[in-house]
Amino acid sequence: MTGLITSLIAQSGEWQAPTIDWHAIAPELVLIVGINLVLFIDLWIDESRKWAMATLTGIVLLAAFVPTVTLAVTGDDVRSMFDERYVIDNYALVLKALFLLVGYVVVLMSQTQLEEGGYYQGEFYVLMLASVLGMVMMTSSRDLVSMFVALELLSVPAYMLAAWRKRDGRSNEAGVKYYLLGVFASGVMLYGMSLIFGTTGSTKLVDIARSLGEGDLIAIQVLGVTFVIIGFAFKISAVPFHTWAPDTYEGAPTPVTAFLSVASKAAGFVAISSLVFIAFPAADEVYQPLLWVLSALTMTIGNLIALRQTNMVRMLAYSSVSQGGFILMPLAVAGSGDAAEPALKAVVVYLLIYAFTNLGAFAVVIAAARKTPSGSISSFGGLFVYAPGLTVLMTIFLASLAGVPPLGGWFAKFGAFRAVLEADTNAGYALAVVGAVNTVIATAYYMKVMRVMWMADVPDGDITPVVTPAPVQAALAITAAGTLALGVLPSLVVRFGDIADLSGALGR
């Protein structure tokens, strides 16, 4: 022990401050400054002016967007820091932009609800910004440790956000369930990471790849890879690790649910993609079957349970579980044949399109909430009569989730199918069949909601028009525009997610 300490002290003498590329981590820095600003201003601001916190949070997120854009336009060179453990490449940038945008839309969605509920607005936004910071960091993490730190940073605030309505039993249940299972998943993942570190001698993803590629995997490494992926499988609520999701989604305030089902899930996928493409290319015989099973189960079980839901948010929760299965689909063949390239693209494009669409669906639920307090699907009956605009928007979002052209979802699904077919393996074709069947099943429950909205009678006969608050209108406009534009012109996003953008992928 003393020996270790002395050696550490000895090393410290040679310690040098790492060179920091200030431009490259500007988005993170802006967020950090913003978190502190929101925290302090909230302490001093008058109660009647709390609404300003939402605006401020929005400004912080947009401000963080600026360096993301400038980084993207100034050259293609990959910027890396901290011994190449924190990398800002195009892959990271597009996903950073995604998380910032999602954060912004969620702020728009939560504003009115928080003001009306009188819930600790300042704290809410601080935690949300912290969570977004974790996600933004996740996109650049190329090391098991920084990945873990990012994961905890994004998760811990989310646990609290889920329990935000503290006098509501279900919200508390949502938070506790999410917390317990989340911590358990972290434990499993950490154990897996320690096994990998122990057998490869490094936490850096590219080094792990090199070490795993040297010979056949040993049993402990197989275990390590499996545990790490299972840890993230909790985050993306893949079946059978999804059990927290429906209760948490239903109990949490709706904007938080939207945030969890889109941003938090996407962060999980970002981590899995980084691992699969950078750290585990040599372990394809381990992760491919694992992800194949997860993907098939997630799609199928998520869909079958969604079919039977009577509560709108729960239905959307299970639908988002099953969408997760579709996003896993290309990853399950990422190591076969020529599939790596279309697979990464499919995941990134799917995440982008899914973000717009799913956020939009939740925004409609929030907008219609005053008329549908029970949240049951049947309470949306006749929405078309008194809120035609919301109905049309919801139809667009649901049809996009179902994959009906020309709305965004079709291209996302198309990309996923293309990747598994391009793998040209039996496993790939089998997964494509599972996916195709699930597409049709999913259509059934999306159609059910559309039918209720357009064709059923208004349950309580009250047809006074719904007034949508301006921020929610803005959220709807952004998400609907994204859903439509990406469906008609998918080439807007297909340039993202090139395998060449992800530095170090497949040992390159």
Place this chain on the structure above:
Amino acid sequence: METITDQNWLLSVGTFLPLVGVLVMMVIPRAEEQLHKLVTIVASGATLAVGIYTATQFDFDRANAMQFYVNEEWIEVIRSNYALGLDGISMPLYLLSMVITFLVAIYTWDNMPEAGNPKAFGILMLVLQVGLAGTFVAQDLVLFFVFFEVVLLPMYFMIGVWGGAQRQYASLKFFLYTMFGSALMLVSILALFFQTGGESFGFLHFLDVAGTLDRDVQVWIFAGFFVGFAVKVPMFPFHTWLPDAHTEAPTQGSVILAAIMLKLGTYGFVRIAIPFLPNGAREWAPVIGILAVIGIIYGALGCLAQTDMKRLIAFSSVAHMGFTMLGISTLTEFGINAAIFGMVAHGLITGMLFFVAGSVKHRYHTLEISRLGGLLVSMPRLGWILGFCAMASLGLPGLAGFWGEFPAILSAYQPGFGLSEELYRVLMVIAAVGTVFAAGYLLWLYQRTAFGEPKAEFAQPVHSVSAAVNQEHDDDDHHVELHDVNRIEWIAWTPILVAIVALGIYPKLLFDITDPAVSDLVARLGEHLQP
């Protein structure tokens, strides 16, 4: 295939112009009902004007070439292009879709279905038109699929919201059938793409490489397209959605369904399935022929059993599309020309029959054949129009229906590319018997509804006074007042009636446009067929 790229903005404008109307309507408040109807009419009218201008610019001497051809990069990563083009096969259907939508918009002025809300109705109709026109001009499989699917949701809502009593069941059935067909078709599209080297989704590319595929592969891929298109046509045994959808749909929905949407299926066979997969087509042709003839007889028998006028017309569509498919299945120039003529003729005639049915329903509030009667007495003009359409529909020479049916039957005498003559001659005979059935059910329908005296419940002195006065009472079930064809109906119907006569007397009008393209198609088929 040769392409002409002059004025290649025309098709994009013609296809997407209705969306301008949609945008305008979105900002107009819902209460302005007449204004919404007007915008729908103006938008669809402007679209038709562009369509007519396109027709004047069309080089009829080179109708086999893809004209106004656009080919821009769209989604380069999957090598799908924004490609539009118009040749002699697409042209009649492209124009037909515009004409029908325009006339339906006019008809809606006075005949808004019960659920009201012209804003939403008009928007759906215009979106539908974009999908329909787009399908007929798309020259890229992904683009084609997108347009093909765009049609789905508006029609679903049109039936589901504005339809009859069983509308929810009917609309869901329609949606699920079509969705199932599209899913299989999508698999075939992807399979075709990857099997031909994954280079392009362009139609012209597939035409070049057609026939290089292994025969068995072609047969399998054709199977997917077959189901996708056969559901839309609809062919026996995939037709069961059609009677429900047609019966429950509002008049406007029925007309658009019959006149244009069913053609998406037959057009798909002619444009995609057959030319891209020559060997698959030859192996499947007898199956298509047999199912087509079953459809003719089954549809006719179905008609004879109906007690509802609209349902009867719906079943007659199954029979008529059977003739069209029989013509296509012969794989001859003669048969395919007849099929395209049949598509247009059926679109006009059956569309018109649904208009008449809608107007009868509007006045009598029922379509029970047994309760109707004496149309010629109570409303002579409407009665005459019904008679005229029935004659056209049963294939009376001199009217358009004849030129769709008769050559199709004739073409089965000598099918192309070594298809079994014995089989096709049997089919020919059965199909010919089918025309007798057709005469049977249509004349019987006419006899029961138009002849004799009006039934007691509707008996009343004939009104010759202006229709507008009576119209206000229409919603009152207990006091039905009948009035003859009114002005709006005349405006909406006259062009169709004129076209039925014109095409009947001078079929060359249409055959001249389609023939060059079809003969090229058949010639290419011959080149690409593997022994």
